[in-house]
């Protein structure tokens with residue numbers, strides 16, 4: 087049976103479960119679901135969380151918002167993040183690998199071919215590629231920190247069937263419901279311009295992109311014929327529940 091390919095993007099807030107620490111429990115929850123689904127689905131992960139991982143181990147002299155400090159934190163945290171993935175996934179019989187990519191790589195035909203070939207070899211050999219931005223070389227101009235777009239570009243390049251963006255809300259809420267503090271999810275939509283009208287510019291503690299960047303990622307996916315699901319990664323079993331339609335999330339049709 088031909089497996090469906092899922093590109094799973096995990097935001098910093100999902101990985102930390104909205105705390106100051108990377109949650110081993112959440113990484114285990116994700117691994118357990120991937121293991122349960124592995125006969126029908128193959129997974130490629132885009133994971134944020136390098137900066138969040140570093141903050142749990144170090145306090146740099148300048149622990150500010152400067153781009154070079156964030157880049158240094160990402161460099162410190164990325165190996166810790168990968169170690170946590172590796173330790174938890176190995177217990178479940180899953181193998182992981184790391185790919186660090188830059189936006190500029192998606193502008194070079196040669197690099198795109200290499201990314202595609204490498205990841206296809208990894209997946210064919212049952213390794214789960216875990217992708218993050220190559221934060222050391224990223225610059226302000228190419229919008230450092232926004233892994234949603236990276237997930238959209240990767241899903242398109244690797245011809246995923248579904249792009250799942252895990253965040254800390256039950257998908258995208260209507261603006262009116264947010265204003266009245268009774269969040270109501272937009273469950274199915276195909277007009278992305280209409281959807282953008284519903285978005286506020288708020289972000290959560292560790293997040294960088296906010297909801298608009300998830301819609302930008304969905305736009306890239308849609309143009310490549312890929313459906314996007316925006317799901318609540320804080321919930322246990324969120325991937326399987328979305329597949330089985332047991333949870334409330336936003337489906338952006340291709």
Ligand SMILES: Nc1ncnc2c1ncn2[C@@H]1O[C@H](COP(=O)(O)OP(=O)(O)O)[C@@H](O)[C@H]1O
Pocket residue numbers: 096097098099100252253254255257258259260261264284285286287288289290291292293294295296297298
């Ligand atoms: N219409 C909306 N529905 C849901 N969340 C929204 C909406 N508009 C803005 N947001 C904000 O987007 C945040 C998710 O994006 P972000 O903080 O970047 O998280 P992540 O780390 O998962 O990428 C939500 O926590 C919320 O504050």
Ligand SMILES: N[C@@H](CCC(=O)OP(=O)(O)O)C(=O)O
Pocket residue numbers: 096097098099133134135136137138160218219221231232233234292293294295296
């Ligand atoms: N690439 C960096 C920043 C990514 C980030 O925070 O993005 P997101 O949580 O998807 O809004 C990291 O791994 O910490």
